[in-house]
Amino acid sequence: MTQKNLIDLQNVAKSFKAADGTARLVLDKVNFQLKEGEIVALLGKSGSGKSTMLRIMAGLIPADHGDMTYRDKTIFGPVAGIAMVFQSFALFPWLTVQQNVELGLEAQGVPAAERERRADEVLELIGLAGFGGALPRELSGGMKQRVGIARALVTNPDVLLMDEAFSALDVLTGETLRNDMLELWEESRIPTKGILVVSHNIEEAVMMADRIIILDSDPGRVRCEVKIDLPRPRDVESVEVRALIDEVYGLMTMRHPQEANAGDSATHHLGYRLPDTDISRIEGVLDLLADTPFNGRADLPQLAEEAELSDEELFPTYEALGLLGLAVIEKGDISLTNLGQRYVEADQANKQELFGQQLLTHVPLAAHIRRNLETEANGSLPEARLLELLEEFMKEDEAKRVLEIAIEWGRYGEVYEYDYHTGRLTLPELEEN
Structure with missing residues (x-):
């Protein structure tokens, strides 16, 4: 029997305007x-648009292009049958749990008496x-x-969207709440017909989902889909689950063509978003691995x-290690x-x-900075010029972040220096004189 579509996105695109x-x-x-x-988990690195995609489905923001439907009806705004749970709890501090x-x-x-009755029921349901x-x-x-989830469930949603709902919690609390939600789902104690979970936790996705969708970044596109036929509850230590976790890790760490070309001298893609990790984490993972x-x-998973x-903290470090040729992921x-190996022994x-x-x-950006410093008469460049260049490819805040990473990496590798007072990059030789 063919399953009906609850939500259907076709050729959806969304852009945001940068400061310029x-x-x-x-x-x-x-x-x-x-x-x-079905329960679907949505995974992707930073910049993949996971939360944006959820907000489009919920009718909280419009798409620029494409068709978005809920039960074959076009989504024009907030949909009564769709509820959302946020990472940040989003509770009003001056209101009681009931309110x-x-x-x-x-x-x-809904009349007051009915509201009270339904709220009491869902609070009991959610513990x-x-x-x-x-x-x-x-x-x-x-x-x-739990209050955030109860607030979503009290409306008897057809579809529940969960935007990293467990990520702000400690591991044990998050796992307990996740298992409680799965129990309610499996026992049909909630009317919800479909759940979409945005997560950065691969183990969580494998334990919960019937399908995992992995998005590419910059821009977000569906890269691949992993179907999971294992019955719930699942044993995280079972051979089947560990194999799936390994498979998803492999897919998540597969380098995007843009990343693979980032170091190609013929490409010199200055708009490549450097992995958001620092030297201490890079060296910490290298030492641990060695x-x-x-x-x-x-x-x-064992290294994590x-x-x-968390996976979210480690993925940029893995990316950096692969980019710099210090490790390979397969x-x-x-x-x-x-x-x-030479590096850790040096x-x-x-x-x-x-x-x-x-x-x-x-790293083309680092090479670009070095070449320009060598051609400048005084061996010095203002960071503002580099930010201006990067803002042709990305938003202002992203450009600042990428330049900060390039500066930290370049200073460590003694490729160039940076004066925090003047905001200028210089050749190392000039700093020594």
Whole structure:
């Protein structure tokens, strides 16, 4: 029997204007369907437009192009059958738990007695019976998110959109709440027919979803889909689940063609968004990878567990290691390259020299800065000129972030120096005189 589409996006595109008025494409040609009876997880790196996509589905923001329908009806604005749970809880601190939960019903014009009855029922369902009179400040993070979920469920939504709803919680609390939600779903104790979960946690996605959609970045496009046929509840330690987690890690760390070309001397793509990671994290992961028990090769989920860092924190570091030729990632595993092994064994001066060489070879922005410094009569450049150049490719705040990363990496590799007082980059030789 064919499942009906709850939400259908066809060729959806969305741009936002940067501070200088130029448009930045966030989503492009996105095709996606959420069907009755399924949970879908949406994964993607920073810049993939996951949250933007959710807000378009919820009718909170319009798309620029494409068709968006809910049960075959065009989405023009907020849809009564669709509810959303946010990462930040989004509770009104001056309202009680009961009043926060009743807000959506009040907006729909539901009478007070009916609002109270339905709020009581959903608070009991979500494990908050007896907390209706409490204020948000009196609740733990997990309880606050339960209130956020209760506020969504009280409207009896057909579709539930969850925007990193568990990411602000500690691991144990997030896992407990996730399992409680799955239990309500499996036992049909909520009327919801479909759930879409935006997450940066691969294990969470594999444990919850019937399908995982992975988005590319800059702009966001559907890269691939992973179908999961395993029954719930799933055992995170089972061979099948571990294999799926490895598969998704492999897909998530697969380099985008833009990234692969970033170091190509023929391309020199200055608009490449450098991975948002710093030297200490790069070296920390390298040292961990080189040490026992990994000895130069590790399963990415195991490395994340050992590093005690989230996938969101580690993915940019993996990307940086691959970009600089210090490690390779394949099928959910990461391995030191010969150069990476030399790097971890080198003394500090040789580490910095190796880093600088790789930076000039594989990061066009760093090479561009160095070349321009060498052609300037005084060996000096104002950062404003570089920001202006980067803002042709990206928003103002992103341009600043990318330049900050390029400056940190370049200073460490002794490719150039930077004066924080004047905002100028200079050749290292000039700094020594």
